[in-house]
Amino acid sequence: MTDEPRPDRAPARSPPRIDDERRINPVLRQVLELGPPLAFFVAYLWLREETFTIGGTDYDGFIIAAAGFVPLLLLTMGILWKLTGRLSRLQAVTGVLVVVFGGLTVWFNDETFFKMKTTIVYGLFAGVLGLGLLRGQSWLAWVLGEFMPMAQEGWMKLTRRLTLGFGVLAVANEIVWRTMSTDAWVKIETFVFPLVLFLWLWVSIISLQKYVETDDDRPA
Structure with missing residues (x-):
C-alpha cells in the first residue's frame, strides 16, 4: 500500500538561481560601484594642499580623503546588497582589504x-x-x-x-x-x-x- 500525496503538502522549492537576483537600474549600479573611487579622487584634489589637526595630530589631505573613502565604500556596498540581495565574492574581498589598509593608513598616519x-x-x-x-x-x-x-x-x-x-x-x-x-x-x-x-x-x-x-x- 502506497501513501497518496497529501494535497496540503507544499511542493519542494528549487535552489536559488542567479536569475533570482533583484535587478536595479544599470546606471545606479555603475554609480554605486564607481562612485567611491571617483569621490576619493575628487576629495584628494580638493584637500591635497590642506592639513587638518585632529586630536593633536596633523593629517594631510590624502589621509583625510582615504579616511572618507572607507565608510563611503562600505555604504555603497551595503546599498548595493540591499537593492540586489547579493554581493560578489570579489566585492566582499576587496571591501575587507580596503577596510584593513584604509584603517592602517589613518592609524599610522x-x-x-x-x-x-x-x-x-x-x-x-x-x-x-x-x-x-x-x-x-x-x-x-x-x-x-x-x-x-x-x-x-x-x-x-x-x-x-x-x-x-x-x-x-x-x-x-x-x-x-x-x-x-x-x-x-x-x-x-x-x-x-x-x-x-x-x-x-x-x-x-x-x-x-x-x-x-x-x-x-x-x-x-
Missing part, C-alpha cells in the same frame, strides 16, 4: 598603506588564481561561473590570462607609487589601472567566445 593596498589586492587575486592553476583548477569559474557559463578549457585559459593581468598590475602599482608623485599615483590608480584591467578582461573574453556555453549547449 602614513599614506604608504593605502598605496600598497592596490598592490595587495591585485597580488592576492593573482596568487589565488595562480594557486588554483597549480592544482589544475579554475577558481575564477567558482567566482564568475554563475554569471558566464563557459567550458572548462575556456575557464582555464581565461584564468591564466587574468592571473597574468593581475600580476602585471600589482608590479606596476609598486613601480608607480615608489617612483612617481602622489598626484600621479592617484590618477593612475583611479583611471588607468581599472581601464587596463577592463580592456584586458574584455579582449580575453571576446577571444574565448567559442568556449561560452548557451542554453542549447547545456545538458538537459
Whole structure:
C-alpha cells in the first residue's frame, strides 16, 4: 500500500538561481560601484594642499580623503546588497582589504598603506588564481561561473590570462607609487589601472567566445 500525496503538502522549492537576483537600474549600479573611487579622487584634489589637526595630530589631505573613502565604500556596498540581495565574492574581498589598509593608513598616519593596498589586492587575486592553476583548477569559474557559463578549457585559459593581468598590475602599482608623485599615483590608480584591467578582461573574453556555453549547449 502506497501513501497518496497529501494535497496540503507544499511542493519542494528549487535552489536559488542567479536569475533570482533583484535587478536595479544599470546606471545606479555603475554609480554605486564607481562612485567611491571617483569621490576619493575628487576629495584628494580638493584637500591635497590642506592639513587638518585632529586630536593633536596633523593629517594631510590624502589621509583625510582615504579616511572618507572607507565608510563611503562600505555604504555603497551595503546599498548595493540591499537593492540586489547579493554581493560578489570579489566585492566582499576587496571591501575587507580596503577596510584593513584604509584603517592602517589613518592609524599610522602614513599614506604608504593605502598605496600598497592596490598592490595587495591585485597580488592576492593573482596568487589565488595562480594557486588554483597549480592544482589544475579554475577558481575564477567558482567566482564568475554563475554569471558566464563557459567550458572548462575556456575557464582555464581565461584564468591564466587574468592571473597574468593581475600580476602585471600589482608590479606596476609598486613601480608607480615608489617612483612617481602622489598626484600621479592617484590618477593612475583611479583611471588607468581599472581601464587596463577592463580592456584586458574584455579582449580575453571576446577571444574565448567559442568556449561560452548557451542554453542549447547545456545538458538537459
